[in-house]
Amino acid sequence: xxxxxxxxxxxxxxxxxxxxxxxxxxxxxxxxxxxxxxxxxxxxxxxxxxxxxxxxxxxxxxxxxxxxxxxxxxxxxxxxxxxxxxxxxxxxxxxxxxxxxxxxxxxxxxxxxxxxxxxxxxxxxxxxxxxxxxxxxxxxxxxxxxxxxxxxxxxxxxxxxxxxxxxxxxxxxxxxxxxxxxxxxxxxxxxxxxxxxxxxxxxxxxxxxxxxxxxxxxxxxxxxxxxxxxxxxxxxxxxxxxxxxxxxxxxxxxxxxxxxxxxxxxxxxxxxxxxxxxxxxxxxxxxxxxxxxxxxxxxxxxxxxxxxxxxxxxxxxxxxxxxxxxxxxxxxxxxxxxxxxxxxxxxxxxxxxxxxxxxxxxxxxxxxxxxxxxxxxxxxxxxxxxxxxxxxxxxxxxxxxxxxxxxxxxxxxxxxxxxxxxxxxxxxxxxxxxxxxxxxxxxxxxxxxxxxxxxxxxxxxxxxxxxxxxxx
Numbered sequence: 486x487x488x489x490x491x492x493x494x495x496x497x498x499x500x501x502x503x504x505x506x507x508x509x510x511x512x513x514x515x516x517x518x519x520x521x522x523x524x525x526x527x528x529x530x531x532x533x534x535x536x537x538x539x540x541x542x543x544x545x546x547x548x549x550x551x552x553x554x555x556x557x558x559x560x561x562x563x564x565x566x567x568x569x570x571x572x573x574x575x576x577x578x579x580x581x582x583x584x585x586x587x588x589x590x591x592x593x594x595x596x597x598x599x600x601x602x603x604x605x606x607x608x609x610x611x612x613x614x615x616x617x618x619x620x621x622x623x624x625x626x627x628x629x630x631x632x633x634x635x636x637x638x639x640x641x642x643x644x645x646x647x648x649x650x651x652x653x654x655x656x657x658x659x660x661x662x663x664x665x666x667x668x669x670x671x672x673x674x675x676x677x678x679x680x681x682x683x684x685x686x687x688x689x690x691x692x693x694x695x696x697x698x699x700x701x702x703x704x705x706x707x708x709x710x711x712x713x714x715x716x717x718x719x720x721x722x723x724x725x726x727x728x729x730x731x732x733x734x735x736x737x738x739x740x741x742x743x744x745x746x747x748x749x750x751x752x753x754x755x756x757x758x759x760x761x762x763x764x765x766x767x768x769x770x771x772x773x774x775x776x777x778x779x780x781x782x783x784x785x786x787x788x789x790x791x792x793x794x795x796x797x798x799x800x801x802x803x804x805x806x807x808x809x810x811x812x813x814x815x816x817x818x819x820x821x822x823x824x825x826x827x828x829x830x831x832x833x834x835x836x837x838x839x840x841x842x843x844x845x846x847x848x849x850x851x852x853x854x855x856x857x858x859x860x861x862x863x864x865x866x867x868x869x870x871x872x873x874x875x876x877x878x879x880x881x882x883x884x885x886x887x888x889x890x891x892x893x894x895x896x897x898x899x900x901x902x903x904x905x906x907x908x909x910x911x912x913x914x915x916x917x918x919x920x921x922x923x924x925x926x927x928x929x930x931x932x933x934x935x936x937x938x939x940x941x942x943x944x945x946x947x948x949x950x951x952x953x954x955x956x957x
Contacts, residue, residue: 488520489616490543494536495525496550496558501665503657503672505723506549506579510608512653519544519612521656526558528661536562540570545615547608549579552860556581557883560593567595574615578604581882583691584860586628590635592879599628602641602691603677605649643695646677651707659715671717671748673708675699675737679725681755682794685783685821687861688725696729705740712748719776720750727752731761738773749776756780756797759805767812777815780805782851784820785838786831793824794863799838806845815848822904823855823896825868832900836907840933843915853908855892855901857885868893906938913943 493511495504504525511521522539526532540546546566550559563575578600582589586601598621600607607626614621621629626641652674663669676698679688688694699707708720728734741750752775759780762770780802784790787799802818809816820839822832839851858865858873869875873893876882891901913922914929925943932938 488518490539491519491521491545491547491612492536492539492543493521493523493547494549494559494562495523495527496548496555496562497526498551498555501527501662502721502723503654503659503662504549505652505672505674506604507547508652508654508656509649509674510547510578510605511656512650513605513609514612518616523656525657525661526562528658528665533562533565536566537569540566540573543570543573545574545576545612546570547576547578550577550581551579552581552584552882553885554883556879560879560883563593563595574598576600576608576611578608580687580691584687587635587637589879590628590630597629600626601628602626603643606644607641643678643692643697646697646699647703651703654711654715663715663717668719669715669717670719670721671711671715672721672723673704674723675704675727676724676729680729681726681796683783684792684794684863685824685856685859687859689863690861696726698724698729698733701733701736701740704737705743708741709744712744718748720748720774722750722752724753726755726758728754728758728762731758731766734762735766735769738770738775741773749774751775751777751779754778754780754805756782756801756805759808760801762808764808764811767808767814771812771814775814777817778805778809779817779819782818782820782838782842784822784831785835785841789824789827789831789834802838803841806842806849810846810848813848815850816846817850817852818842820851820853821856822853823892823900825856825864825871825873825893825895827856827895829900832904836904836911839907839911843911847915847917851911853904855896855904857892903938906941907933909941909944910938 491511491514493507495507504523507523511523514521524532524536524539529535548559548563550556566573567575574597575595576598577589577596582599583601586599589596590599598611604626607624610624611621611627614624621627622631625638628635628637676696678692678696680694680696682689682694782802783793783795790797806816820835822835839853842849842851858868858875860875876885910929910932914926914933916926919926925946929943
């Protein structure tokens with residue numbers, strides 16, 4: 486029996502993580518009935534041609550869509566496919582459809598079905614229904630058109646990840662991602678969702694503060710299999726909150742040690758989670774290969790942290806920093822500035838806290854981002870109520886840049902220039918000691934300590950000497 490083709494498309498983006506969401510939904514299908522073809526515009530040559538050829542006589546096309554720049558290519562590719570395969574059902578899933586499952590169908594006739602929330606079982610049921618010529622009006626977690634109107638089905642309850650099939654990485658050419666990354670780094674999701682209530686984040690809206698995870702024992706078996714096949718040297722956990730439970734984290738580390746700890750790994754950690762770990766736990770994690778943690782700080786002001794409902798304390802961040810320094814674990818401490826109504830003092834507190842962390846270790850990074858309203862978050866809802874205008878079309882959302890911009894109207898040109906100068910000089914000041922850069926580093930440290938950023942001779946020299954100082 487001829488297998489039906491199910492085509493999945495990953496749009497262009499500035500990062501090269503493996504398309505874990507597409508792998509997850511593709512892995513849920515019956516491979517005796519369906520041939521899953523993943524086209525990734527980030528790594529595939531002639532991706533448009535490959536996509537059009539794959540869609541010939543296909544059962545459906547699934548597209549993952551992230552708010553912001555990736556939407557532009559998702560729209561372009563979908564329009565291209567519909568021009569050539571008008572009757573092919575197109576299903577969109579991912580973050581943007583999870584936030585706007587109805588709106589995108591009301592606007593774009595080229596999209597036939599949207600999937601919101603956890604998508605593995607939903608997509609499996611959709612593909613099965615399409616293959617059998619059955620209706621989709623009893624499938625939860627989707628929106629679709631009926632009699633010219635958009636119908637939204639009830640949300641699907643979060644499913645235990647241990648009930649889902651293992652992700653099949655053979656659906657992609659893993660070596661392409663190693664090449665694009667410049668290292669043999671393997672991506673893996675061990676948990677979905679988040680228990681916490683941060684007001685700047687869309688997770689509470691999408692996952693309703695629920696969380697589910699793969700058991701450490703199962704994870705150990707899966708990772709051992711893929712490591713034997715691909716010989717990766719680093720493992721990047723893509724979880725929102727990897728260290729949710731202390732015992733589970735230690736059990737995972739134990740599984741990695743049982744494998745021989747032949748690779749390093751990195752994961753996300755909240756400061757309160759880190760402080761629940763004992764010193765011996767950090768030693769154990771380090772021995773298992775932990776090389777880096779990502780600990781979201783967001784603000785150096787406790788008052789602002791409380792407003793953001795981070796539910797952590799400045800002291801907990803400092804405690805984690807000290808423990809990670811002691812055990813030689815690198816940390817990325819992201820900050821966000823430019824929230825609606827944020828005071829100059831709050832921004833100053835954040836910059837001062839960046840200095841405190843950077844002085845502790847050259848292994849610490851402190852990228853600073855500008856807040857930009859992400860749909861679904863509590864702060865965004867309040868900003869809209871107070872008159873802020875979110876994009877109202879998919880094309881407008883695709884121009885909504887989350888990275889290369891100064892955020893919303895709450896950041897003045899003067900404040901933006903101050904922060905950009907600080908980002909450059911703080912990066913230079915406390916980078917790993919360099920004999921040739923030493924004089925410039927000392928001058929940059931003096932600048933940061935005295936908040937003096939005029940006459941930026943260090944920046945001019947670094948540009949002329951082709952010294953790249955990476956900014957967040």
